[in-house]
Amino acid sequence: MKPALPLLAALVLTVGGCSESGLSPSAERGRQVYLAQCTACHNMDPRQAGSVGPPVKGSSRELLEAKILRGDYPPGYTPKRPTKVMAPLPAVAPDIAALADYLR
Numbered sequence: 874m875k876p877a878l879p880l881l882a883a884l885v886l887t888v889g890g891c892s893e894s895g896l897s898p899s900a901e902r903g904r905q906v907y908l909a910q911c912t913a914c915h916n917m918d919p920r921q922a923g924s925v926g927p928p929v930k931g932s933s934r935e936l937l938e939a940k941i942l943r944g945d946y947p948p949g950y951t952p953k954r955p956t957k958v959m960a961p962l963p964a965v966a967p968d969i970a971a972l973a974d975y976l977r
């Protein structure tokens with residue numbers, strides 16, 4: 874039974890290391906998805922305009938859902954840009970809640 878203890882300690886250290894950014898686990902997941910899927914066009918810092926896309930800090934979950942799943946906007950929302958450059962990214966659907974946590 875003895876060898877189990879160092880293993881457990883290593884696990885605790887690994888898990889603890891994830892929170893160094895100060896984000897909740899969900900927001901941290903959202904950050905990873907954002908960096909992987911969105912920063913080709915949007916800025917690494919979501920408060921700034923990117924090479925192609927506008928700032929997205931503060932985007933609501935409704936807005937993210939509409940834009941990412943349908944390439945659309947929630948009813949009554951005034952888009953920051955009149956263009957339709959961003960194609961829907963349905964593969965990101967399971968992570969929209971995490972993205973919303975990160976961008977809120």
Ligand code: HEC
Nearest residue numbers: 910911914925926929932940952953954956957958959965
């Ligand atoms: C191919 C480049 C590209 C990628 C990849 C991309 N976007 Fe966009 N995004 C844009 C552009 C350009 C706009 C401006 C509207 C348009 O032309 O579609 C935009 C608009 C948006 C808007 C609406 C902003 C507003 O308030 O009007 C949101 C929200 C958004 N993007 C989020 C994301 C997220 C989250 C991801 C990653 C999952 C992502 N985008 C990936 C280019 C991109």
